[in-house]
Amino acid sequence: MAARISIGQVASSLRSAAQRFAFVLLVLGAFGIMVIGKADTVIVERIRSAVGDIITPVLNVLSRPVQTVNDLMADAQDLATLRTELTRLREENARLLAWQNVAQRLEAENKALRSFMNYQTGPQATFITARVVGDAGSAFVRSMLLSAGARDGVKSGQAVMTADGLAGRITEVGDGSARVLLITDINSRIPVLVERTRDRAILAGDNSRQPLLNFLPFGVQPQIGDRIVTSGHGGTYPAGLPVGVVSGIADNGTVRVEPLVDWSRLEFVRVVDFGISGVLPPLPAIPPPRRGAQP
């Protein structure tokens, strides 16, 4: 009996030791994955893109009921404010018609001046409309998954916009999916300028809803309500894309910017190709060494 108990105890302790050993191995494996992920190898990018391609159709289906509920709630809100909204839109329409006349006159003037100056127009922007199917769902990352990928013409580095303004840029591209790094993410840095004063700055995300305006020239103090647009420096974005408005200036000089994008109504976005190569231009192809060639 005693021998049986001791054998049982030994077997149990052996099993427990094996389980602990397996756990330690898995922990070491997780740390190894962290190191590999930090190294940002091509393999990790490929895995991310491949998983994105697999889950994007599933998320696309799952997000439909959520959208339907949101649409119903928005419809109910719209019905409640129908009359006031109609009056507001009529007034806005009258204002915009006046602006349309101004724009047409300026366009004709621009055209005439450009022909005098022999002005070369830049590359035309092309748009790809994509559905937002995935959210990061995390307190540490601000990113989105789109239902368009390389087969639709999406490329890494392209700007992602809504009708309101800049939302972010493409960082990973799969075959049928793409990831957008939002302008509010802690890793986002955008060269911008204050539209009124033309002072340059860097819009730095910090995962909050209102990114910071850093590296303003010494002595420059923007005002609340100032529009912030992309400066075009660095080559990531073209100049003049609307980004946000200055929303708060702290006593220590910290300037916060409220993005123009309405994050709660972000169902479709436009991935815009401005024909700009981005911060890092593609590396020139290195021809393979010829066999038998002398050094």
Next chain:
Amino acid sequence: MNAFQRIDHLGRAAGPAAILLLLILLNAVPLRVPYLSTATPLLPLMAVFHFGLFRPIHLPNWLALAFGLLIDVISGGPLGVNGLVFLCVRYFVEANQRFLADKPFLFVWFGYALVSAGAVAATWALSALLMWRGIDPRPAVFQYLMSLAFYPMASWIIGRSHNGAVARGRPSSSRNARAG
């Protein structure tokens, strides 16, 4: 064992993994609700805690690690953070099963509060370390509190969806089964 029993057995065995996968996908669905979309409840973490406690045999350590890695890949965050956290939560909960099982639900809830506090703090610290940036911990604290408030409902639904009336902390048939 006939064919139906086999299918039933297979369904029960695959249940935790299927539920966890569904919760991971649901967590990634954009809610488009102002302020809430950045602090959605940590549904997958609740499921790992729940199954680590009540169905550890059907959620082995390696599977918890794999699901954590899936979250890292989907969210676009540093790879391995959620993997390591899920693995540790799963291991810790099973190792302390005897303190949490057969206890009133309030006690289990308190256990979840402690474990998820450690998990969220570890996720925050590891993310900050790997990104090498000071990350504001307030959204994580808000997410933690949201999850804590949602836990009773989520635990009840997860328990019901897996044929286990375990939300009140009652013992279940395979709860004491251990897995490596």
